[in-house]
Amino acid sequence: MSEQAQKFVYDFTEGNKDLKDLLGGKGANLAEMTNLGLPVPPGFTITTEACRVYLESGSEPAALRDEVSAHLEALERRMGKKLGQQDDPLLVSVRSGAKFSMPGMMDTVLNIGLTDASVSGLAHQAGDERFAWDSYRRLVQMFGKTVLGVDGDLFEEAMAEAKRARGAETDLDLDADDLRQLVEDFKAIVLKEAGREFPQEPREQMDLAVRAVFDSWNGERARLYRRQERIPNDLGTAVNICSMVFGNLGPDSGTGVAFTRDPASGHQGVYGDYLSNAQGEDVVAGIRNTIPLAELERLDGASYAELLRIMEVLERHYLDLCDIEFTIERGKLWMLQTRVGKRTAAAAFCIATQLVDEGLIDEAEALQRVNGSQLAQLMFPRFDPAALQERGKGGPSGGVAAPAERIAWGIAASPGAAVGKAVFDSYTAVKWSRSGEKVILIRRETNPDDLNGMIAAEGILTSRGGKTSHAAVVARGMGKTCVCGAEELEVDTKRRRMTAPGGVVIEEGDTVSIDGSTGRVYTGEVPVVPSPVVEYFEGRMHAGAEDADELVRAVHRIMAYADRVRRLRVRANADNAEDAARARRFGAQGIGLCRTEHMFLGERRELVEKLILADTEEEREQALAVLLPLQEDDFVELFEAMDGLPVTVRLLDPPLHEFLPDITELSVRVALAEARKDANENDLRLLQAVHKLHEQNPMLGLRGVRLGLVIPGLFTMQVRAIARAVARRLRANGDPRAEIMIPLVGTVQELELVREEAEQVIDEVRGDTGVDLSLALGTMIELPRAALTAGQIAEAAEFFSFGTNDLTQTVWGFSRDDVEASFFTAYLEKGIFGVSPFETIDRDGVGALVRQAVREGRGTRPDLKLGVCGEHGGDPESVHFFHEVGLDYVSCSPFRIPVARLEAGRAAAEAVGSDSR
Ligand code: ADP
Ligand code: MG
Ligand code: MG
Numbered sequence: 020m021s022e023q024a025q026k027f028v029y030d031f032t033e034g035n036k037d038l039k040d041l042l043g044g045k046g047a048n049l050a051e052m053t054n055l056g057l058p059v060p061p062g063f064t065i066t067t068e069a070c071r072v073y074l075e076s077g078s079e080p081a082a083l084r085d086e087v088s089a090h091l092e093a094l095e096r097r098m099g100k101k102l103g104q105q106d107d108p109l110l111v112s113v114r115s116g117a118k119f120s121m122p123g124m125m126d127t128v129l130n131i132g133l134t135d136a137s138v139s140g141l142a143h144q145a146g147d148e149r150f151a152w153d154s155y156r157r158l159v160q161m162f163g164k165t166v167l168g169v170d171g172d173l174f175e176e177a178m179a180e181a182k183r184a185r186g187a188e189t190d191l192d193l194d195a196d197d198l199r200q201l202v203e204d205f206k207a208i209v210l211k212e213a214g215r216e217f218p219q220e221p222r223e224q225m226d227l228a229v230r231a232v233f234d235s236w237n238g239e240r241a242r243l244y245r246r247q248e249r250i251p252n253d254l255g256t257a258v259n260i261c262s263m264v265f266g267n268l269g270p271d272s273g274t275g276v277a278f279t280r281d282p283a284s285g286h287q288g289v290y291g292d293y294l295s296n297a298q299g300e301d302v303v304a305g306i307r308n309t310i311p312l313a314e315l316e317r318l319d320g321a322s323y324a325e326l327l328r329i330m331e332v333l334e335r336h337y338l339d340l341c342d343i344e345f346t347i348e349r350g351k352l353w354m355l356q357t358r359v360g361k362r363t364a365a366a367a368f369c370i371a372t373q374l375v376d377e378g379l380i381d382e383a384e385a386l387q388r389v390n391g392s393q394l395a396q397l398m399f400p401r402f403d404p405a406a407l408q409e410r411g412k413g414g415p416s417g418g419v420a421a422p423a424e425r426i427a428w429g430i431a432a433s434p435g436a437a438v439g440k441a442v443f444d445s446y447t448a449v450k451w452s453r454s455g456e457k458v459i460l461i462r463r464e465t466n467p468d469d470l471n472g473m474i475a476a477e478g479i480l481t482s483r484g485g486k487t488s489h490a491a492v493v494a495r496g497m498g499k500t501c502v503c504g505a506e507e508l509e510v511d512t513k514r515r516r517m518t519a520p521g522g523v524v525i526e527e528g529d530t531v532s533i534d535g536s537t538g539r540v541y542t543g544e545v546p547v548v549p550s551p552v553v554e555y556f557e558g559r560m561h562a563g564a565e566d567a568d569e570l571v572r573a574v575h576r577i578m579a580y581a582d583r584v585r586r587l588r589v590r591a592n593a594d595n596a597e598d599a600a601r602a603r604r605f606g607a608q609g610i611g612l613c614r615t616e617h618m619f620l621g622e623r624r625e626l627v628e629k630l631i632l633a634d635t636e637e638e639r640e641q642a643l644a645v646l647l648p649l650q651e652d653d654f655v656e657l658f659e660a661m662d663g664l665p666v667t668v669r670l671l672d673p674p675l676h677e678f679l680p681d682i683t684e685l686s687v688r689v690a691l692a693e694a695r696k697d698a699n700e701n702d703l704r705l706l707q708a709v710h711k712l713h714e715q716n717p718m719l720g721l722r723g724v725r726l727g728l729v730i731p732g733l734f735t736m737q738v739r740a741i742a743r744a745v746a747r748r749l750r751a752n753g754d755p756r757a758e759i760m761i762p763l764v765g766t767v768q769e770l771e772l773v774r775e776e777a778e779q780v781i782d783e784v785r786g787d788t789g790v791d792l793s794l795a796l797g798t799m800i801e802l803p804r805a806a807l808t809a810g811q812i813a814e815a816a817e818f819f820s821f822g823t824n825d826l827t828q829t830v831w832g833f834s835r836d837d838v839e840a841s842f843f844t845a846y847l848e849k850g851i852f853g854v855s856p857f858e859t860i861d862r863d864g865v866g867a868l869v870r871q872a873v874r875e876g877r878g879t880r881p882d883l884k885l886g887v888c889g890e891h892g893g894d895p896e897s898v899h900f901f902h903e904v905g906l907d908y909v910s911c912s913p914f915r916i917p918v919a920r921l922e923a924g925r926a927a928a929e930a931v932g933s934d935s936r
Pocket of ligand 1: 115126261345
């Protein structure tokens with residue numbers, strides 16, 4: 020990079036919205052609005068490149084100073100006054116603006132250029148003494164805080180003191196003299212705290228502010244945020260220098276924020292807030308009561324009309340909901356910022372379809388405007404909005420079971436709505452839930468010792484910690500509702516109570532309701548209603564019905580777009596007819612994983628025990644003979660529920676000890692019996708077996724295909740049950756499409772041995788039943804060795820299904836059950852990964868093996884069918900990866916099927932949609 024050739028400063032007229040890398044989001048959009056002919060105060064942007072040079076070398080690029088001077092002079096010529104000019108000062112704001120907006124970065128400094136000398140010039144020009152001193156005190160305050168690092172509270176206190184002395188209610192009641200005095204006080208604070216005078220040289224003010232913006236890129240909170248959001252550390256921030264316009268010039272001036280549509284519902288209209296005679300962040304800082312934007316029409320009809328016109332221009336230009344910051348200076352409207360606005364999940368769906376209807380975007384683009392995690396959010400049960408609304412209007416209403424009141428607002432860490440009795444320790448959570456109570460576990464923060472309590476609870480509430488705290492991570496992993504970091508709550512675990520603002524005390528046993536989708540916490544019981552979106556997927560609500568709400572109609576349409584374009588098929592992980600039927604309603608195109616071990620639980624456990632304890636060939640065969648017809652019936656039901664669609668049945672996978680009693684419990688039982696001298700023969704044998712089967716690392720022990728190879732007759736029994744079930748369905752004129760899947764294969768030899776046996780059994784069933792059946796046979800790829808030798812394995816497999824849970828465990832050497840609760844939160848906090856590799860596929864490691872196995876498997880067998888049945892199959896990001904590597908299908912739990920369908924559609928539409936943007 021040669022510095023001479025580089026341009027570090029762009030006038031607002033030189034940029035555009037596609038230059039976010041270089042100009043940051045704010046700068047790029049200010050330029051875009053300028054070029055649209057909208058009223059933006061003139062200014063220029065210092066590029067992220069300049070920031071990068073500064074961060075790398077410790078000083079601004081040599082050329083920067085002159086370039087800034089040139090742009091500043093041009094601005095001064097244009098405005099007809101010089102920065103800080105004594106009789107008529109040009110003032111500017113210095114505003115940070117990275118590519119991604121980032122909490123923890125430097126705030127904006129307004130009114131740069133004001134000095135002891137120019138303040139009276141400003142007063143004279145504006146004909147308003149008070150205004151000039153108000154602007155100056157704001158400058159000293161903001162500059163002191165953000166550039167010189169003075170504790171902002173000190174200014175706030177001085178301000179409060181001034182108001183007290185005056186008997187003033189708001190800042191507006193302070194007059195010019197009060198404000199002049201306040202400036203003196205503020206400057207004294209600066210001198211004392213920062214050890215230097217407030218700078219009286221306008222250009223120095225500006226340069227220091229620019230440097231402070233650069234430095235804020237490496238502020239602690241900004242760094243942490245980037246690690247968690249996986250924003251690269253070396254992007255740097257841009258700095259915008261923007262000539263000031265004044266909303267604090269009296270009652271015909273003001274400042275506001277607006278959305279072009281309701282970010283909560285998506286409805287078109289005028290949404291926003293306005294504050295007259297105010298500047299900058301006043302409107303969001305809550306210093307005075309704002310008015311709804313619609314009332315601006317009454318105050319200043321012309322500016323209001325102009326604002327609506329601009330909102331329309333912006334929507335048509337950005338083809339999306341925009342949010343806006345604006346200022347009115349003596350009846351003249353100025354645009355200070357815009358960007359494509361954030362919105363709720365429901366609004367995202369509604370807006371996407373509205374924009375299609377308005378002809379602004381096409382269906383492929385509509386798919387890019389929503390995502391799977393938004394859809395997932397919409398599928399959680401929620402608190403009855405009617406009940407909450409009523410309460411908002413004052414007091415509990417008739418429909419509410421018990422009075423409930425919002426007592427805190429924390430971080431929405433894991434969605435859902437949960438109601439239960441407050442408990443403050445894990446032990447009580449477990450005890451109460453065993454006796455049938457629903458509980459909410461409340462802790463200051465959780466740690467691995469709280470795990471049992473978290474499992475037992477309906478929901479988890481903490482007063483400390485953010486989105487990657489232990490509580491948040493573990494709750495999300497369990498799919499459990501969680502609100503964390505509700506800092507207004509004083510949790511006292513010793514006294515088993517918490518205190519909310521206003522002195523509300525919640526004792527152990529009191530009912531609380533927590534909303535993990537919004538972070539809100541209520542006392543009492545808020546009624547929970549099922550999500551209308553789930554009612555729709557379940558077929559209990561029709562999108563065409565008159566009372567179907569706009570959201571359901573929007574979801575219906577978006578799902579139709581997704582299904583039309585997606586290439587990935589979506590199957591379900593389901594083990595019984597009931598789940599299979601639900602999966603079908605949710606749009607499953609087959610079963611990708613039927614875990615047969617679930618058919619061995621409950622009463623059948625004893626039969627498995629017999630099988631394990633069998634000493635002789637005869638005993639074993641007897642045990643298998645009892646299991647066979649039971650399995651067969653299970654399969655018949657399943658194939659019937661999935662008639663016409665593929666069903667992949669995995670042969671027994673888990674280690675056998677999982678079917679035996681717990682080793683400690685059994686040892687105690689046997690020891691006690693022996694002491695009483697009446698040892699039970701069966702228990703003794705069981706204990707022996709348990710000891711024999713005990714493994715240090717069962718996850719890496721006798722399981723999967725290994726079981727099939729060392730326990731004679733086990734896999735053949737299962738294959739026979741599947742084959743016979745297929746024969747029965749065929750005879751009943753059904754259309755069973757069973758596929759047999761062998762788990763945990765590491766080498767093709769294992770698969771060949773199982774295959775030989777299986778084929779023999781299938782032949783036998785063919786002979787016995789006279790039905791000409793055929794069954795596909797394939798394997799899971801869930802060990803690194805299998806992935807590495809996929810070319811060989813494909814010789815013996817008609818399909819692969821990637822078991823990405825085990826593959827992640829074995830590639831990372833993580834035992835999932837252990838690591839998620841112990842050190843994963845530390846890893847997330849340190850930014851080692853932004854999200855657990857069990858949640859989203861690790862593209863670089865595990866993903867690389869998947870890619871290679873796909874290539875080599877298809878190399879051997881071009882028509883090899885490829886799927887994934889790990890939890891990643893329903894994870895939005897991972898679905899995109901599986902689309903990219905060319906799998907045929909993903910399989911996930913029934914509830915996640917709509918999410919997978921949507922994301923598969925989005926992945927396919929991405930290429931198409933990019934043209935229309
Ligand atoms: P943030 O990124 O925190 O929104 P901004 O740079 O947008 O910070 O500045 C915050 C607010 O300061 C703006 O919304 C606007 O009200 C005010 N502001 C910034 N620059 C100017 C300016 N040149 N003239 C008047 N007000 C400004
Ligand atoms: Mg802003
Ligand atoms: Mg597995």
